[in-house]
Amino acid sequence: MDFRISADQQALIDGIRDFLGAEHGVETVRQLDGNPRPEALRRKLVEMGLPALLVPEADGGLGLDLVTGALVAMELGRACVADPVADTALIAAPWLASHPAVAGDWLARIAAGDALVALAHPANPWVADLDLADALIGGGGVKDVPPAPAAIASVDPLRRLFATPAVAADDRLLDLGVLMTAGQLIGLADTMLKMAVDYATQRRQFGQPIGSFQAVKHHLATAAVRIEFAKPVLLRAAQAQQDGLATAAFHVSHAKLAATDAAIATAETAIQVHGAMGYTYEVDLHFWMKRSWALAGAWGDRNFHLRRISAGVTGGTLPIGPSNTFTPD
Amino acid sequence: MDIGYTAEQQAFRAEVRAWLKANLPEGPLVTLECEEGFHQHVAWERKLASGNWGMVTWPVDYGGRGLDLIQWLIFEEEYWAAGAPLRANQNGIFLLGPTIMEFGTDEQKARFLPPMARGEVIWAQAWSEPNAGSDMAAITARATRDGDHYVLSGQKTWSSRAAFADWGFGLFRTDPESSRHKGLSFILFDLNSPGVTRRPIRQLHGDPGFAELFFDDVRVPVANRIAGEGEGWNVAMATAGFERGLMLRSPGRFQATAARLVALFNQHRDSLAPAVEEAVTQAWMDAQAYAYNTYAVASRIMAGGHIGAEASLNKIFWSELDRAMHRTAMQILGAGAELRQLGDGAVNSWLDGYIFSLSGPIYAGSNEIQRNIIAERLLGLPR
Numbered sequence: 001m002d003f004r005i006s007a008d009q010q011a012l013i014d015g016i017r018d019f020l021g022a023e024h025g026v027e028t029v030r031q032l033d034g035n036p037r038p039e040a041l042r043r044k045l046v047e048m049g050l051p052a053l054l055v056p057e058a059d060g061g062l063g064l065d066l067v068t069g070a071l072v073a074m075e076l077g078r079a080c081v082a083d084p085v086a087d088t089a090l091i092a093a094p095w096l097a098s099h100p101a102v103a104g105d106w107l108a109r110i111a112a113g114d115a116l117v118a119l120a121h122p123a124n125p126w127v128a129d130l131d132l133a134d135a136l137i138g139g140g141g142v143k144d145v146p147p148a149p150a151a152i153a154s155v156d157p158l159r160r161l162f163a164t165p166a167v168a169a170d171d172r173l174l175d176l177g178v179l180m181t182a183g184q185l186i187g188l189a190d191t192m193l194k195m196a197v198d199y200a201t202q203r204r205q206f207g208q209p210i211g212s213f214q215a216v217k218h219h220l221a222t223a224a225v226r227i228e229f230a231k232p233v234l235l236r237a238a239q240a241q242q243d244g245l246a247t248a249a250f251h252v253s254h255a256k257l258a259a260t261d262a263a264i265a266t267a268e269t270a271i272q273v274h275g276a277m278g279y280t281y282e283v284d285l286h287f288w289m290k291r292s293w294a295l296a297g298a299w300g301d302r303n304f305h306l307r308r309i310s311a312g313v314t315g316g317t318l319p320i321g322p323s324n325t326f327t328p329d
Numbered sequence: 330m331d332i333g334y335t336a337e338q339q340a341f342r343a344e345v346r347a348w349l350k351a352n353l354p355e356g357p358l359v360t361l362e363c364e365e366g367f368h369q370h371v372a373w374e375r376k377l378a379s380g381n382w383g384m385v386t387w388p389v390d391y392g393g394r395g396l397d398l399i400q401w402l403i404f405e406e407e408y409w410a411a412g413a414p415l416r417a418n419q420n421g422i423f424l425l426g427p428t429i430m431e432f433g434t435d436e437q438k439a440r441f442l443p444p445m446a447r448g449e450v451i452w453a454q455a456w457s458e459p460n461a462g463s464d465m466a467a468i469t470a471r472a473t474r475d476g477d478h479y480v481l482s483g484q485k486t487w488s489s490r491a492a493f494a495d496w497g498f499g500l501f502r503t504d505p506e507s508s509r510h511k512g513l514s515f516i517l518f519d520l521n522s523p524g525v526t527r528r529p530i531r532q533l534h535g536d537p538g539f540a541e542l543f544f545d546d547v548r549v550p551v552a553n554r555i556a557g558e559g560e561g562w563n564v565a566m567a568t569a570g571f572e573r574g575l576m577l578r579s580p581g582r583f584q585a586t587a588a589r590l591v592a593l594f595n596q597h598r599d600s601l602a603p604a605v606e607e608a609v610t611q612a613w614m615d616a617q618a619y620a621y622n623t624y625a626v627a628s629r630i631m632a633g634g635h636i637g638a639e640a641s642l643n644k645i646f647w648s649e650l651d652r653a654m655h656r657t658a659m660q661i662l663g664a665g666a667e668l669r670q671l672g673d674g675a676v677n678s679w680l681d682g683y684i685f686s687l688s689g690p691i692y693a694g695s696n697e698i699q700r701n702i703i704a705e706r707l708l709g710l711p712r
Contacts, residue, residue, distance in 0.1 A: 001332065001338065001624070002330065002628050067330050201711065212712065217700060221699075221704045228639070236332065239332050254617065258618060306610060309614065313609070320591060321584055322406040326332050
């Protein structure tokens with residue numbers, strides 16, 4: 001038992017955070033708004049090593065685990081990355097690795113940064129970035145990409161969504177999508193809290209920074225509590241899924257709920273702390289807030305995940321109580 | 330990350346479970362907050378000590394088992410899963426004990442720790458004063474040096490367990506010229522010393538869970554001071570860190586409450602609104618989140634890390650979780666929630682628990698103070 005991320009994992013996410021801080025800052029996010037996704041930006045994410053992280057070593061990747069993947073998802077959320085290479089790296093790659101019969105050479109192509117894979121699941125009434133995809137995973141297999149219909153507008157100006165024919169459910173794909181979405185939501189929340197703290201430190205009223213007022217402090221502290229207690233849930237869910245535990249679905253649902261609740265509450269807190277500035281398109285907070293709203297409903301909304309956990313907790317299929325913190329271990 | 334237990338850890342869990350099964354008192358004890366219940370709980374402390382379960386993480390020389398924090402968590406999980414009683418000596422074993430371990434002399438460790446682990450001396454804490462509550466640095470109770478003694482004078486209040494306990498610990502102003510955080514010393518005193526007057530205070534439930542203490546020239550040996558004269562504030566902050574941080578509220582307690590809440594929900598589920606199932610599910614989720622976080626903190630400490638201001642995150646989380654769980658239980662019980670005894674004559678422990686849960690966001694540093702600490706020390710907002 002050791003509930004810590006490793007020094008290697010810490011070094012990796014520190015490196016990614018530094019890289020994205022330099023290459024995917026608010027200027028980049030603003031530039032993406034209303035413009036096509038630039039190939040050059042994707043090349044940078046490939047150069048950072050993102051697509052190869054979760055691809056098995058035999059296919060030219062680094063063979064890292066889902067805990068590492070979830071940590072990377074947090075960093076992508078922190079930087080508000082919207083490029084489809086993220087879903088390809090964190091969801092498609094581990095799905096393909098667990099489906100060798102249908103994986104073909106897609107893993108090697110992903111690792112090389114040559115393929116984008118879109119994801120279809122009945123939990124989502126749309127597919128993201130279908131028009132850029134080289135392959136489509138859905139219904140338990142890898143499919144050709146159908147012609148992309150007109151894009152559907154999302155509240156998030158950086159998301160590009162497309163309606164597609166219905167596919168059958170796929171639990172592995174769902175749980176990977178849920179886990180990585182939860183990771184992004186926590187990263188988004190971290191950034192929104194930081195933006196609000198920075199604003200409250202700079203903005204002065206009544207002759208002092210508004211962040212010196214307890215009313216503001218307490219709002220921000222409450223957000224910090226929610227975020228900090230979502231993080232270990234994410235790690236536990238990632239490890240449970242990595243270990244293939246029978247109860248993993250409950251834990252990824254728990255992570256999604258904790259992350260969603262943290263992100264939505266932090267978004268509301270952050271806009272409140274920004275005051276009227278927060279209600280404008282001028283302040284960058286809105287990109288992170290809108291991504292949070294979008295991801296809150298993606299890969300199963302709150303109702304879906306709450307019902308899934310409730311069935312386990314009150315329905316008796318999930319061992320509960322103090323002796324079962326990590327059951328089955 | 331490794332979220333599996335070793336064979337040794339699993340064997341330890343089985344050992345704890347077996348001992349508790351064989352030794353738990355039959356039926357619930359009377360509340361710890363009244364004299365009869367206090368003595369029942371002290372008897373239980375001594376029973377635990379007889380099995381060498383008083384404080385498993387302490388060194389063997391001081392009456393412990395020398396176990397690590399993961400084993401402590403396993404012990405606590407089994408303890409609360411078994412429905413074992415509250416710990417009458419929690420002020421001693423969870424707060425003062427670690428403080429003496431960190432700041433005490435070898436002589437003080439040998440003198441105070443073993444009787445604490447054996448449940449022979451029950452400790453009360455004495456921080457607050459009538460005009461020093463959240464603003465603890467406003468303490469005015471004095472310890473005046475007189476040769477190799479201090480003479481204590483002044484008043485303490487909200488002193489947990491002081492109605493019935495044996496000894497107390499707290500902060501006293503040893504430098505009469507000092508103000509605020511300076512000039513305070515951390516002093517241990519026998520509650521039966523001449524000059525100590527205890528005035529029990531009835532708590533919300535009607536029993537005297539805490540007391541006022543009056544000191545009229547109480548003589549205490551200088552050897553009862555922990556750390557240097559005037560260094561009391563730092564020692565007290567370390568104690569508060571243990572309290573809010575890891576030890577005082579182990580996750581097993583809340584996981585047990587969540588599990589009981591699920592059982593209560595299932596007894597009544599046909600008559601409940603859907604929002605109740607959500608609240609019950611949230612209780613399980615939050616209790617689990619608290620457990621994971623505690624494992625994470627324990628793992629970090631075992632690897633040489635520390636718990637600092639993030640202890641304030643914990644304190645807010647568990648205290649607000651506990652209140653929410655008991656509020657949900659009261660909602661499930663509906664018209665029966667107000668009854669002191671349930672249909673089978675047993676004490677309505679949900680009502681008692683709800684009342685107790687209301688103190689959680691207040692004691693050990695109110696949650697407003699905790700939010701200030703988070704905002705200033707973790708988020709870096711201006712003071």
